[in-house]
Amino acid sequence: FLIQSHELLIHYQKVTGIEMTVLVGPVCPVIREGEECPDRPTAGVKLGVYDTTGKLVKIITTEPSGCTGIVPLIPGLYTIKHISESRYPVIGDNLVEIVANEVTRLTVRGDSGIR
Numbered sequence: 041f042l043i044q045s046h047e048l049l050i051h052y053q054k055v056t057g058i059e060m061t062v063l064v065g066p067v068c069p070v071i072r073e074g075e076e077c078p079d080r081p082t083a084g085v086k087l088g089v090y091d092t093t094g095k096l097v098k099i100i101t102t103e104p105s106g107c108t109g110i111v112p113l114i115p116g117l118y119t120i121k122h123i124s125e126s127r128y129p130v131i132g133d134n135l136v137e138i139v140a141n142e143v144t145r146l147t148v149r150g151d152s153g154i155r
Contacts, residue, residue, distance in 0.1 A: 054141035057112040060087065060120070062102050064129040064150040079149065081106020085131070087148070088123040091116065099123065115140045120148065128153040 065079030
């Protein structure tokens with residue numbers, strides 16, 4: 041849509057895509073009763089975005105904040121998979137629907153392997 045104000049013309053277009061945050065836990069080697077050990081945002085995690093045919097359409101790497109930023113995608117169903125040569129963190133596949141003119145926000149949780 042268009043916004044006009046005092047001779048300033050701005051064209052605003054909504055973004056369609058996904059924004060993800062990767063949290064990994066546990067991160068404490070020993071958790072005692074009454075102590076909290078929340079999952080932590082994790083940088084450098086590579087995620088593959090696959091369409092319904094199984095084709096890899098994007099590879100996204102998390103930033104230091106554990107977030108991916110907004111990644112434009114066309115509307116549809118996608119599977120988010122962890123793609124890495126390392127065993128940890130273990131992250132299961134996530135099915136997500138991207139809706140036109142919306143940013144879908146997804147928290148991806150991973151297992152650090154710490155016990």
